[in-house]
Amino acid sequence: MSEILWIIVSGLLMSAIALTGSITLLLKKETLHKVMIPLVAFAAGCLIGGAFFHMIPAGLAYSGISLGFFVWIVLGFCSFFALEQLLHWQHCHRTGSDSKQPLGYMILAADALHNLLGGLAIGGTFLIDIKLGITAWLAAAAHEVPQELGDFAVLIHSGWSNRNALLFNLLSGLTFLAGSLMAYLFAEQIDVTFLLPLAAGNFLYIGASDLVPEVNKQDSDTNNWVYFIAFLVGILLMLLFKILFEL
Template sequence: MLTLNWIIVSGVSMSSIALVGSLTLLLRQSTLEKVLKPLVAFAAGSLLGGAFFHLIPGALKANLSITTIGILIGCGFTAILVLEQFLHWHHNHQLPIKRKEPLTYLILIGDGLHNFLGGMVIAGAFIIDIRLGIVCWLTAAAHEVPQELGDFAVLIHGGWSKGSALIFNFLSGLTFLFGGLIAYILSFQLDVSWLIPFAAGNFIYIGVSDLIPQISKDTDINLKNRAVTVAAFISGIYLLVLVMP
C-alpha cells in the first residue's frame, strides 16, 4: 500500500508541474531564455547521473544479467527515438516558436505518451525500491520543468487560449499517473524489474539526444553564461552522485 501511495503522489505531482508553464505569461522572454539554459543543462546532467549512478546499478541489484540489462537499455533508448520519429514530436526547451495549430495537437499526444511511459518506468522504480523511485522521480521532474515551459509557449503561439493550454497540458501530464497505476497492477502478475534498465535507456536518450544538443548549439558568446551552463550540467550529475545509496 505504501508503494501505491508513492506512485499516486508522484503521478499527481508530476501532472501539477504542467502548471509551471504559466510562468511564461509572467516573465519576460529574455528572462525565461536565461533561466531555461541552465535548467536544461541541469536536467541533462541529472538524467545521465540518474541513469548511470542509480538505474543501472539498480538493475544489477535486481539480478538481471549484463546482457539483459544492455538489451533493455537499448530498447528504452529506441522507444523514445521511435516516439519522436513517428509523432514528429521532440522535447521543446526554446521560447518562443511559431507553429501551426495542428502540430500542437501532435505535441500534446506525444507528451501524453511520453508521460504515460515515464509513469510506468518511475512506478517500476518505486516497486523495486522506494528510495530509487524518489531519486528517479526527482530526476524526471528536473527535466519536466523546462519542457513544460517550452510546451506551454508553443501552445500559446499555436493559437491556444491560456486556459486551454494549461488544462490540456495538465491532462497530458496526468497520463503519468495512469502509466504508474498500470505498472503497479501489472506488478502482481509480471516481473517489472525490466523497467529499471528500460528507464535508464529513456534517460540516456533524452539527455544525450534532446538536451545536450540544445545547450551545445548555444550561440551565446558570453563566457560567463557558458560557464553557468556547464556548472549547471555538472551540478546535475554531482547531485545524483551525492544521493547514491
C-alpha cells in the same frame, strides 16, 4: 489509512508535481528567454544523471549484470530514435498550424514512461511497508521537482503554449498514478524489470541526442559556461539524491 488509499493519494500528489513547471510562468518574457536554455541544459543533466545513477543501478540490482540488460538499454535508445524519426516525418508533412517540435513530444513520452515505472515501483513498495513507501515517495518527489522544471522549459522551447505545456505535463504525470494502481491490481503477477533498462535508454537518447545538441546550437560564447554548469548541476543533483536517500 489502507494501502490503496496511500497509493492513490501518493499518486495524485506525484502527478501534481508536474505543475511545478508553472513557476516559470511568473517570470517576465525576457527573463524566461534568458533562463530557458540553462533549464534545457539542466533537464539534460537530470535525464542523463537519472539514467546512470538511478535507472541503471536499480535495474542491475533486479536483474544482475547480463548481456540482455544492456540489450534493453540499446533497445530503449533505438526505440526513441525511431519514434523521433516518425515525429519528424509527421512534422514535415503537416500542413496545419501545429509548430511544435518533435522534441516536446519526446520529452512527454519519456516522462510518461518514467512516471509509469516510478508508480509501479513505489506502488509495490507501499504494499510491502507503508513507512518504506512514504520514504520512497519522498525520494522520488525530490527527484521529480527539478526534472519537471526542466521538462516544462523544454516544452515551451519546443513551441508549446503555456496552457498546453501545463496540461500535457499534468497528463504525463498521471501515468505515475496509473503505474501505482497497476502495481496494486497485479501485485506479484507481473515482471516489469525490463522497463528499467528500457527507460534508461530512453533517458540517454533524449538527454544526449536531443537536449545537449539543442543547447549546443546557441551562438552566445559568453553563456557557454553557464549552460555547461547548468548541465553539471542536473547531473550532480541526481547523484546527490542517490547518495542521500541510500544512507
